[in-house]
Amino acid sequence: GVPVEIYSSSRVSVTGCSRYIRGAHACPPMTDARVFIDWLRARLVTGAIDLVVPTSDLMLFYLTCVYDVLSPAMQAMLGPPGAIADVLFKDRFYQRCVALDFTTPRTLLPTSRDEALDLASSLTWPIVAKPRSHIAVGLARGQLARNIDELAAVFVPFEIRPDCAFVLGDHPALRWPMLQEYVPRALGNLFSVSGIIAPNGSVVAVSGARKIRQWPPALGVGTLFESSSEARPIDIALRIATGLQQRGIFEIELIYDEANARYTVIDVNPRAFGQIALDIARGNDLPWLWYRLACGETVPSRSAPADNMNWMHAIPYHVGALIGIARGPGRRAALGSYRDVLREQHVDIVNTIRDPLPSLAFAARMFRHPVGLVRAFWKG
Structure with missing residues (x-):
């Protein structure tokens, strides 16, 4: 496998509990921007760190701050700094979408x-x-x-x-x-298209998914996605990704606007994203493909990913589903839908029997504030 070293400012890191980690080290908190950027620059210059996979907007922004000391391979995987800023800052993102004639709210x-x-x-x-x-x-x-x-x-x-x-x-x-x-009935029509683009601009892998549940219910992060092979949102998302000069891992969110009978782009994540385990389970191992591309390998385009797979953020999903059944209306239908989901094949955001310790650490964090977890669903 890939030799992975992690750095964390926390005494207990969820990732650091994984049996797949070769080594864990301390680093400054990412919330201390100046100190963290100086620390990252020094590690890159000395070669203590070779590759950094962007896993958050903040980490990607910090990489643009040290862009001049990144290896040519890393620069190629990130793309031009201006293109990164176009998607990290959503006002610029929407202005670019308008200029490129992509539909937005x-x-x-x-x-x-x-x-x-x-x-x-x-x-x-x-x-x-x-x-x-x-x-x-x-x-x-x-x-x-x-x-x-x-x-x-x-x-x-x-x-x-x-x-x-x-x-x-x-x-x-x-x-x-x-x-x-706000696009009406957004949750029932929200699509996620994800994949990876090589430094030369070619699409190596792509897949679609539909968001079924989210937390909090009105505006929130997905708790249940189901795989989708619907061609239209995938085609639109690829045109957006290439038009915005995206490189590396990406996720694009679109809503089908029923009133205007069109797909509307609402966000781009130019990095690893929450439900990436769904891509991996379907045959698009995006982190592994990213590593191979960053190491200079030529990676052929992947075939169509497997279907009939769900992704679940288990704790908020189960809490929300059970509260929905308890609150009503339509308790019987809600219970039937919940049973159907449990019968389907799915992967979880972190919980897996193959690597149980991160699951326990993650669950402990989720339940630190149980009232807040329940309140969002109870209020509807």
Whole structure:
């Protein structure tokens, strides 16, 4: 297998519990941007670190900060810094989509509360107020506003971490949310297209999936995906990925807008993503393909991935399903649907009998705040 070394600032790292890890080391916290960037640069220069797989927006951003000392192979796998910024910063992403004629939800980019309230009348309610990036603002997620009063309450500037204040030099509007129309019945029509693109721009692997459940229910991360071979969203996503000069692992999220009978792109993740285990289980081992490409190998395009496979974020999925059955309405139908899911073949975000220790550590983290886990589903 691939020799993997991990670095963590936590005393107990979920990944560090894995039996597949060759070595675990300490590093500065990623929340201390200046210190972490200096540490990463030093390790890259000395050769202590050879390759870094981008597994979060923040890690990918830090790689652009040390781009000049990355190996040519790493630079080729990441793509041009400008193309990376185009997808890490969502205001730039939507502007690029408009320029390339890709359909997006109607989006506004106000830089004050007064401007947001003035512009909101041009959109259709409800409206989503969401971060322009997760760089410097942490894990803040979008909030749904159903009227002008709710928008006034949620449209507040994000607190920029002091260590990341330097980002405002190039992105001064980062502290303000962006506004976007909410596509009705989004959850029933949300597609994820993922894969990997070689440094020369060729598509090595691609697959589609449909998001079935998410947490929190209105706007949140997926808890259940099912494999999909629907050609139209895959074709659109590939045109978006190549148009935005993506390289390496990617995931593109699209919604089928029933009212306008078209697919709308809502996000691009230019990195490893939460449900990547589904790609691996279907035959597209994206981390392994990334490693081979980063080592300079020529990797032929993969055949169509296997179907009839689900991915599950087990803890929030089961909590949400059981609360839905308890709350009603339609308890019998909800129970039948839950049973059907349990009968189907699936892989989990982390839980596997082949490597149980990370599963236990991950579950312990998930249950640290059980009230918050339950509240989102109980409120609906």
